[in-house]
Amino acid sequence: MQNRAEHPLRYLALGDSYTIGEDVPAQARWPMQLVEKLRKQRIAVGDPQIVAVTGWTTDELSAGMDQAAFAPGYDLVTLLIGVNNQYRGRPAEEYREQFRALLMRAVTLADRHAERVVVVSIPDWGVTPFGYASGRDRRQIAHELDDFNAIARDEATETGAHFVNITGISREHAGLVASDGLHPSGAQYALWTEAIEPVVTEAMRHLSHL
Numbered sequence: 001m002q003n004r005a006e007h008p009l010r011y012l013a014l015g016d017s018y019t020i021g022e023d024v025p026a027q028a029r030w031p032m033q034l035v036e037k038l039r040k041q042r043i044a045v046g047d048p049q050i051v052a053v054t055g056w057t058t059d060e061l062s063a064g065m066d067q068a069a070f071a072p073g074y075d076l077v078t079l080l081i082g083v084n085n086q087y088r089g090r091p092a093e094e095y096r097e098q099f100r101a102l103l104m105r106a107v108t109l110a111d112r113h114a115e116r117v118v119v120v121s122i123p124d125w126g127v128t129p130f131g132y133a134s135g136r137d138r139r140q141i142a143h144e145l146d147d148f149n150a151i152a153r154d155e156a157t158e159t160g161a162h163f164v165n166i167t168g169i170s171r172e173h174a175g176l177v178a179s180d181g182l183h184p185s186g187a188q189y190a191l192w193t194e195a196i197e198p199v200v201t202e203a204m205r206h207l208s209h210l
Contacts, residue, residue: 009075009204011035012109014061014102017054018123019080021189025177033193034200043204045076057084058098062105070109076204077106078196080120080146081098086141089126096151097165100115103155114160116118120196121149121163123170123184130182142171162199166192 013019013031021029027036031048031170038045051068053060061081079102085095110116125131126141149167156163169191176188184192 001165009043010042010071010073011045011048011076011078012070012106013050013078014065015046015050015078015080015108015120016056016061017052017183018085019052019078019207020050020054020082022183023180024183024186024189026114028189030154030189030192030196033186034197035208037193037197038061038201038204045204049074053112055084056081057088057090058082058094058095062098062102065102065105068111072109073111074109074116076116076118076200077084077110078108078118078120078200079103080122082152083125083145084120086122086144086148092147092151095148095206096155099152101153101163103159107159112121115162117156117161118196118200118203119152119158119161119163120192121152121165121167124167125176125182127171127174128177128182130177130180135182164196164199166195169195 016184019031025151026032031050035045035048043071051064053064056064058081082095106117106175107114122145126138131138153163172193176185
């Protein structure tokens with residue numbers, strides 16, 4: 001058996017500005033908050049490897065992954081991507097095709113264990129101060145994001161991965177934003193983490209005692 005104190009679980013976080021934690025300190029990023037929560041439950045997990053850049057779309061994340069150094073066999077992989085597809089007016093069917101390919105790559109990186117992959121929904125940027133100031137139709141933004149999230153949920157379910165919906169949190173707590181008026185604050189990320197952590201704990205529980 002492996003000693004998990006010496007060989008902590010390995011976590012890979014894939015995404016865009018929401019995963020890298022644009023405009024918040026590194027420790028306030030939700031992947032870092034998630035790791036801290038897991039550690040408090042005596043689940044030994046290393047700091048996340050984050051492959052995410054502000055502004056990335058699905059195809060740009062894929063290209064970024066082509067350049068990244070991976071060591072497949074991750075115990076946990078999270079995937080949150082798509083807001084920039086919607087922001088740029090990219091079609092939903094293109095999103096489905098590219099998201100499915102990313103999800104398959106995530107499963108492969110998780111040693112082909114789909115149950116170790118957790119998809120997180122796209123938050124609604126239209127409710128933020130930036131969204132109000134953008135002059136764009138916020139109802140249309142919400143509708144398009146709901147469509148994208150339905151695609152992500154369906155693809156995750158079909159693949160056997162988990163899906164966590166944090167979009168409602170982003171709408172209910174729209175005032176919890178960083179200084180840029182767009183991205184979530186650490187406080188909002190903490191609420192996301194509360195929703196994500198139980199799903200991740202269940203996905204990783206059997207690994208923590210190996």
